[in-house]
Amino acid sequence: xxxxxxxxxxxxxxxxxxxxxxxxxxxxxxxxxxxxxxxxxxxxxxxxxxxxxxxxxxxxxxxxxxxxxxxxxxxxxxxxxxxxxxxxxxxxxxxxxxxxxxxxxxxxxxxxxxxx
Amino acid sequence: xxxxxxxxxxxxxxxxxxxxxxxxxxxxxxxxxxxxxxxxxxxxxxxxxxxxxxxxxxxxxxxxxxxxxxxxxxxxxxxxxxxxxxxxxxxxxxxxxxxxxxxxxxxxxxxx
Numbered sequence: 001x002x003x004x005x006x007x008x009x010x011x012x013x014x015x016x017x018x019x020x021x022x023x024x025x026x027x028x029x030x031x032x033x034x035x036x037x038x039x040x041x042x043x044x045x046x047x048x049x050x051x052x053x054x055x056x057x058x059x060x061x062x063x064x065x066x067x068x069x070x071x072x073x074x075x076x077x078x079x080x081x082x083x084x085x086x087x088x089x090x091x092x093x094x095x096x097x098x099x100x101x102x103x104x105x106x107x108x109x110x111x112x113x114x115x116x
Numbered sequence: 117x118x119x120x121x122x123x124x125x126x127x128x129x130x131x132x133x134x135x136x137x138x139x140x141x142x143x144x145x146x147x148x149x150x151x152x153x154x155x156x157x158x159x160x161x162x163x164x165x166x167x168x169x170x171x172x173x174x175x176x177x178x179x180x181x182x183x184x185x186x187x188x189x190x191x192x193x194x195x196x197x198x199x200x201x202x203x204x205x206x207x208x209x210x211x212x213x214x215x216x217x218x219x220x221x222x223x224x225x226x227x228x
Contacts, residue, residue: 004158033215043204043218056215091158101146101166102208102216107158 002026006092006108014116018080021111023092024073031097032075033105034060034067038088046090049075050097082115089113120148120205120219128225135192137222139205140185146208148181149216150190153202162190162203197228 005024013019025032033048047057047067057067064083069075079086089112093105120141129135139148147166151159165172165181165188172179178191192199202223206216 031214035218042220045215045217048215050214093159097214099214102214104149104161104164105159105206105216107151107160109158 002106004092004094004106004108006090006111008111009109010112010114012114012116013082015083016081017115018078019082019086019113019115020079021077021090021092021113023075023077023094023108025075025092025094026106027073029094029096029106031095032069033093033095034075034077035091035093036088037091037110043091046077079113082113084115087113087115120207120217122203122205122219122222124222125220126223126225128227129195131195131197131226131228133195133226135195135199135224135226137190137203137224139188139190139219141188141205141207141209141219142186143209144183144186148179148188149206149208150177150179150188151204151206151218153204153221155201159204192224195224195226197226200224200226 007022031050034046036044046060049069052069066078089110091110093107095105120139123138149164150162153159163174176193181188202221204221205219
């Protein structure tokens, strides 16, 4: 049963600490997305990769956030230094995206981050 | 913003009743999708409707799309307590580099 796997599921850290979230997309999917979900802002697109190349990270605060995809089985989202306003649930999603159409996305269970 | 807006924000119904949720968007789309999110879980894809389609069915789900009004509706028939969740529409906008923009969601509560 293919699924997107995210770690950690929960993370509590103190302000100023580095946080790394990891995602294993579904094998064969060509696009990986990072979304952030908060009550106030809803689901925001932070960054995404196609065939491991970064396509758009305009939704991400550049000074503290970075996203990478070192290989086809791993995507990472790093926050350094973390701030209380970064507290949210971070979702990774993957899909097989065609030139003409974004099809179904498969989401992981999310990483719930609390920054104290 | 290209973000879709769902209406209502919250809906509470009795088991067995039908639930209708609406989504409006601002710019032309390639497709519109509906997702479901149970509390504390990830989003799960329900159904996709393309811009050249007007209606689509999947089990107890019926989705309509009116591109002239830039709106879509999701109907869940004969609702069950297990349908309690948040429902999101997501739009794949023409000209975008193939990504989805999510609406704010409708929280559906089905009372047993």
